[in-house]
Amino acid sequence: MKSFLFVLLGAFSLSACAQSPAPGNGEGAAEPAPAPATAGDEADAGTADGRAVAAIRKLNPQVAVDRVGAAPIDGFREVVVGGQVLYVSDDGRYLLQGSLFDIEARKDLSQAGLAEVRRELIAEVPRSDRIVFAPDDPEYTVTVFTDVECGYCRKLHQEIAEYNRQGIAIEYLAFPRMGPASPDFAEMVSVWCAEDRRQALTDAKSDKRVPKRNCTNPVAMHYALGQRIGLTGTPMIVTESGVQMPGYMPPKALREALEQLDAEAVGG
Known part of the structure; x- marks a missing residue:
C-alpha cells in the first residue's frame, strides 16, 4: 500500500478506486470550490497545535488540516488530514503514521478523532x-x-x-x-x-x-x-x-x- 506520507510529500491523490479525471470539462462537471477554512487555519503558531500544523505544511503547503489536538500519547499532537490520522511531536520535528492501538482496552484510539471529523463534515450537507x-x-x-x-x-x-x-x-x-x-x-x-x-x-x-x-x-x-x-x-x-x-x-x-x-x- 502506498504510504500516506509519500502522498503528503507530493500531492494528494484521488481515492484508490477513482480514476484521474481526463483533461477538459466533462458534461455536468463543476469548477472546484474554494478551499474551506479548517482547524489548521485557526491554530496559533506559538502552540504545539500550531507547530504540528506547520510541520505538516512543510511537507505539503496546500494541505487542509481538518483537526488538530492532543494525542492519546504524551508529547504528540493528533492531526487529521485527508481522512487519515497522523501524530506529530509537540516540537514539530517527528511524524508518526498509523493506527494507535490501546492493547488493554482493545481499541483503536486513532478512530475517535477521525470519526468526529466525518460526523462534523457530513452534518454540513443539507438534507x-x-x-x-x-x-x-x-x-x-x-x-x-x-x-x-x-x-x-x-x-x-x-x-x-x-x-x-x-x-x-x-x-x-x-x-x-x-x-x-x-x-x-x-x-x-x-x-x-x-x-x-x-x-x-x-x-x-x-x-x-x-x-x-x-x-x-x-x-x-x-x-x-x-x-x-x-x-x-x-x-x-x-x-x-x-x-x-x-x-x-x-x-x-x-x-x-x-x-x-x-x-x-x-x-x-
Missing part, C-alpha cells in the same frame, strides 16, 4: 442535497456515498426496502468514482437534477435511461467531501457518529453492527 430512502420512524440513519456504476452500490440499492424494514434510513451522497470529467459524473448530475431523484437513482442503478439534465447541484461538493474524509471505495457507509463501516453490509448485518456500536457507546 435537501441528499437522496433519502427512509422508514416512517427510523431507528438508525446512515450516510452512504454511492456511485451508479459500482456493483456493490447496486446490490445495496436492490435491498433498500429491507434496510428500511430493519429500521435503517439510507441517505445517499454522490461519489462518481471515475471523476468529474467522466460520463459517470454527468449521469449522477442528471440523477440529482431529476424531478424524482429517488426514481432516477433507482433507474440509473438498473441500467435504465435517465434523461440528461443539468442544474445547480451538489455532486461536485459530495465528491470533494468523500475525498476529504478518506473515502477509499464505494459504497462508503458512515454512521451518525461518524464511524465508517467496512464497505457493503447486508441489511441484517448492518443493523447488528449499529446495535453493537450503540451498546459500546453506552458501556463507555
Whole structure:
C-alpha cells in the first residue's frame, strides 16, 4: 500500500478506486470550490497545535488540516488530514503514521478523532442535497456515498426496502468514482437534477435511461467531501457518529453492527 506520507510529500491523490479525471470539462462537471477554512487555519503558531500544523505544511503547503489536538500519547499532537490520522511531536520535528492501538482496552484510539471529523463534515450537507430512502420512524440513519456504476452500490440499492424494514434510513451522497470529467459524473448530475431523484437513482442503478439534465447541484461538493474524509471505495457507509463501516453490509448485518456500536457507546 502506498504510504500516506509519500502522498503528503507530493500531492494528494484521488481515492484508490477513482480514476484521474481526463483533461477538459466533462458534461455536468463543476469548477472546484474554494478551499474551506479548517482547524489548521485557526491554530496559533506559538502552540504545539500550531507547530504540528506547520510541520505538516512543510511537507505539503496546500494541505487542509481538518483537526488538530492532543494525542492519546504524551508529547504528540493528533492531526487529521485527508481522512487519515497522523501524530506529530509537540516540537514539530517527528511524524508518526498509523493506527494507535490501546492493547488493554482493545481499541483503536486513532478512530475517535477521525470519526468526529466525518460526523462534523457530513452534518454540513443539507438534507435537501441528499437522496433519502427512509422508514416512517427510523431507528438508525446512515450516510452512504454511492456511485451508479459500482456493483456493490447496486446490490445495496436492490435491498433498500429491507434496510428500511430493519429500521435503517439510507441517505445517499454522490461519489462518481471515475471523476468529474467522466460520463459517470454527468449521469449522477442528471440523477440529482431529476424531478424524482429517488426514481432516477433507482433507474440509473438498473441500467435504465435517465434523461440528461443539468442544474445547480451538489455532486461536485459530495465528491470533494468523500475525498476529504478518506473515502477509499464505494459504497462508503458512515454512521451518525461518524464511524465508517467496512464497505457493503447486508441489511441484517448492518443493523447488528449499529446495535453493537450503540451498546459500546453506552458501556463507555
